[in-house]
Amino acid sequence: MVRAAVAALYEVFAGYPLRDWTDPCPHCHTADDERALRRAPLRELTAEDLRWYATDSLMLWGNLGDLKHFLPRILEIAATEGFEFPDVEIVYGHLAYGSFAAWPAPERAAVRDLAMAHWRMALAEGVDLVHFEPVLTGIMLIEDDLTAYLEYWERSDDAATLANLAGYAQEIARILAGERDWNAFLAVGEPSGPYGAVRPGPAQVVAWLTGPDLAARLAARRGTVSGPQARAALEAALRAVGDLRS
16 A cells, blocks of 8 residues: 555656755755755655755755655655654654645645555554554644544554554543643644644544544444454453543
C-alpha cells in the first residue's frame, strides 16, 4: 500500500520543478545546505540530504512550489525509514502551514492515501505509542475529519493494531484525568498551534472512544477475529474502552 501511495505522489506532484535557488534563510542555512538538495535526483535524495529543508520548509526556506517539488520524497522517507529529525509531526505540520485544505483535490487525495498507508503501517509496527501516536498527531494536523483513519483502526484484524487501540484508550483516560498532556504539536487549550489554528482531531478522538457506538461495534466483532492474539487484543480494547466510559 505504501509503495502505491508513494508512486501516486510522484505522479501527482511531478509538475513542480526544482528552482535554481530555493531561498533558504541566509541566517539559518548555508549554500552547502542548498547544494544538498541537488546532490542527486529527487527519488535518490537521502534523509540526511533533506533533513534541514524538511525541518524549515515554508517557514524559513522556500515557497509552496518548492515544498510540493520535494514532498513525494519527504513523505516517502517519513513513512518508511523515517527522519532522525525532523519529527513526523513537523513533516505533516508544514503541510498544514501551507494551507493543505486549499490544495487541489488530486494533491490532497494523494497525500491522504500516503497518510493512510503510513497510519496502517505505524499501527502494525509494534504495540507501543512511539510507533503510532506521532503519525496520528501528524494526521490530526492536516485533517478536519479523522473518520476514515478511526474506522480502519476499529475494523482491523491485526493483533498489534487492536492492542494499540486498547493502549491508546488507556492513554486518553490519563489525558482526561490530567495525568499527561496531549502531544505538544496539537496545542490543545492554546489559542493557536505552531502551524495555524488548533485542530479538531483530539475532540473527535475523545468522542469516538467515549461514545456508546464504538463499544457496541467492537463487541459485535467477537467471533469474527482470527487468531488468539487478535482475539485477546480485541478483548483488551473492549475493556479499555469500557473503562474509559465508566
